[in-house]
Amino acid sequence: MAEPTQPAVVLSVLDLTPHVRQVVLRPQTQKISFQPGQWVSLKLPVGEKQPLNRAYSMADPSSPYGELTLVFDRVPEGIGSNYLYRLKSGDEISVSGPYGNFVLPMPLDRELLFIARYTGLVPIRCLLKQLVAAHALTSMLLIAVAPSEDELLFHQELLTMAVQSPSFRYLPLVVAGGETEAVAQTLVMLRPLVEGQPKVIPMISGTKRFVRPLRAALMEFGYDRKDVKTETFD
Numbered sequence: 006m007a008e009p010t011q012p013a014v015v016l017s018v019l020d021l022t023p024h025v026r027q028v029v030l031r032p033q034t035q036k037i038s039f040q041p042g043q044w045v046s047l048k049l050p051v052g053e054k055q056p057l058n059r060a061y062s063m064a065d066p067s068s069p070y071g072e073l074t075l076v077f078d079r080v081p082e083g084i085g086s087n088y089l090y091r092l093k094s095g096d097e098i099s100v101s102g103p104y105g106n107f108v109l110p111m112p113l114d115r116e117l118l119f120i121a122r123y124t125g126l127v128p129i130r131c132l133l134k135q136l137v138a139a140h141a142l143t144s145m146l147l148i149a150v151a152p153s154e155d156e157l158l159f160h161q162e163l164l165t166m167a168v169q170s171p172s173f174r175y176l177p178l179v180v181a182g183g184e185t186e187a188v189a190q191t192l193v194m195l196r197p198l199v200e201g202q203p204k205v206i207p208m209i210s211g212t213k214r215f216v217r218p219l220r221a222a223l224m225e226f227g228y229d230r231k232d233v234k235t236e237t238f239d
């Protein structure tokens with residue numbers, strides 16, 4: 006956590022769904038070079054013990070100008086995300102990073118299986134954009150779970166990606182309710198894809214109540230714990 010903290014200016018604010026917003030920042034002191042799948046720490050002037058540190062994954066790969074694209078949902082009663090919802094273009098915010106190990110494992114000698122719930126998709130979208138831009142030959146399958154049809158994040162983009170990239174398959178899944186229901190429905194989809202099938206490289210992202218049971222299920226299907234890459238948001 007020794008990366009320097011620096012000011013960043015908000016370049017743009019855009020609603021992606023009724024409850025998910027994108028904010029693009031530009032660090033002011035130095036460019037933050039990162040690998041897709043990594044995150045930055047925002048130091049927010051809010052809450053009882055300031056600054057409030059909150060992590061956000063980059064949604065877009067590194068750009069020549071150093072902008073950081075962050076995408077987050079508004080957590081009911083969430084101090085950090087509600088503060089971020091108040092940001093406007095031109096506002097300043099403190100940021101440090103990059104951090105994190107949710108990056109592509111090497112070698113990519115098996116199919117990549119990405120599983121995300123809701124904004125858990127953010128780091129995976131960044132990884133997918135990197136792979137597609139690099140014309141990666143690795144097969145990629147994404148199971149993306151959303152709480153409602155209109156909260157399916159990056160849906161049009163992912164559909165287009167699936168049409169244009171023969172190595173990418175996209176399985177969107179709408180599950181009303183919380184993580185327990187999402188895990189149950191995801192398992193129905195997941196089981197035939199992994200049980201008795203050649204091993205894949207699983208990467209799962211979301212809250213702990215979503216990620217952990219799915220990792221446990223994969224271990225029951227014969228995966229080692231270390232073979233299942235995870236990013237947990239809480």
Ligand SMILES: Cc1cc2nc3c(=O)[nH]c(=O)nc-3n(C[C@H](O)[C@H](O)[C@H](O)COP(=O)(O)OP(=O)(O)OC[C@H]3O[C@@H](n4cnc5c(N)ncnc54)[C@H](O)[C@@H]3O)c2cc1C
Pocket residue numbers: 044059060061062063076077078080082083084085086087105124127128212236237238239
């Ligand atoms: C490595 C890492 C990367 C992250 N990347 C992102 C990202 O790209 N986009 C993003 O929206 N969030 C991301 N988060 C979560 C983010 O840091 C905050 O925890 C989230 O915005 C909630 O903060 P809050 O202060 O509003 O809520 P808090 O007051 O801290 O309340 C959190 C509570 O809300 C629940 N919750 C509901 N939705 C979320 C959610 N999306 N994340 C965390 N908790 C949630 C948790 O279970 C927890 O009980 C990431 C977290 C980590 C650790």
